[in-house]
Amino acid sequence: MLELSRQFVRYTGVGSVSALGHFGTLILLVQGFGMAAVSASAAGALVGAWINYALNYRYTFRSSKQHREAILKFAVVAVVGLLLNTLFMWLGVKIFELHYLLSQVLTTGLVVIWSFAANRYWTFHVDPQSG
Secondary structure: OHHHHHHHHHHHHHHHHHHHHHHHHHHHHHHHHOOOHHHHHHHHHHHHHHHHHHHHHHHHOOOOOOHHHHHHHHHHHHHHHHHHHHHHHHHHHHHOOOOHHHHHHHHHHHHHHHHHHHHHHHHOOOOHHHO
């Protein structure tokens, strides 16, 4: 349980760095280029995903899994995360009429739960019995 807690703390630290990339892209595209918030959020999620993979592979999960396998699994998790992000942003902005940044904060909190579990138990997990 202690290792799980440590991993989650590292994961949230990495997530903070990724969130800077995500939110930075989101704000730049909305404020600088007039892009719609939901589309800009999706682009920001992709930037955040690349940061996430690089840091979580080495730092958070210290995976020894081949990149070829890990990156494919990570891509699946990221696509599901992107779909969840887009859905929750759409609900927040269009249905609940929240400010796009508040909607993104709430969305990020929900998506992080999904992505931590999926990455810990599937993407970066190495079965000790398989070598």
